[in-house]
Amino acid sequence: MHAMQYELTLPADYDTRIIHARVARVGHLLDDWEGLGLKAYLLRERGVHGSPVNQYAPFYLWNTVGGMNTFLWGGGFQGLSDDFGRPAVRQWTGLAYEEGVAAGSEALFAVRRRRPVPDGAVLAEVAREAVDEVARRAREDGAVLAAAAMDTSRWETVHFSLWEHDTPKADGDLFRVLHLSAPGRAALPGGRQW
Incomplete structure (x- = not known):
């Protein structure tokens, strides 16, 4: 599993209905x-x-690097770059994934938290703690799914979870889910990723 995200921070007076309309128009393409x-x-x-x-900050969990690369180099990403400029694309290597207790529910909200790995930290412990947190989050009321991954170029973990309500029991940035494309969700490997 590979995680990926890019962020488009928009002006304070930006009409976010433009993003809603864009997602309604192109969301189904994936x-x-x-x-x-x-x-x-x-x-x-x-x-x-x-x-x-x-x-606007779409978050991806990829089953294959080939699928991710086809999106980035084969045209899927080009439309966004043409419309908004090319943002930096963050990538993380998967640590853990779990379906949540509300896995059959519609995901309405997402929480994303990035955290630096402190210098001197024992990497096996950091990874174990991330795996344990994913398992805990997945058991919380309203959790649709939970995942964690690591960027080894920045030594940073990212925790990502989807929720059926706007009061998730997870710390981080809270987002509305405008659409969820999940063609390979059932194939995402559960549990620890190594």
Whole structure:
């Protein structure tokens, strides 16, 4: 499993209905993308649920690097770059994935938390703690799924979870899920990723 995300932080007075319309128009294009576990089309709106910014920030879990690369180099990503400029694309190597207790429910909200790995930390312990946190999150009321991954170029973990309600028991940035493309969700490997 590979995690990927890019963020478009928009002006404070940006009409976020433009993003809603864009997702309604193009969101279905990844509903059957080869190699994609899932893509959550995420939006934070300034002043809503405590967000300080307007931000469009899709989050991906990939089953294959080939599927991810086809998206990046084969045209899927080009449309966004043409419309908004080319954002930096963050990538993390999977640590853990679990379906949640509300796995059959519609994912309405997402929480994303990035955390640096402290210098001197024992990497096996950091990874074990991430795996344990994913398992805990997946058991929380309303959890649709939970995942964790690591960026070894920045030594940073990312925790990502989807929820059926707007009061998740997870710390981090809260996003609305505008659409969920999940053609390979059932194939995402559960549990620890090594």
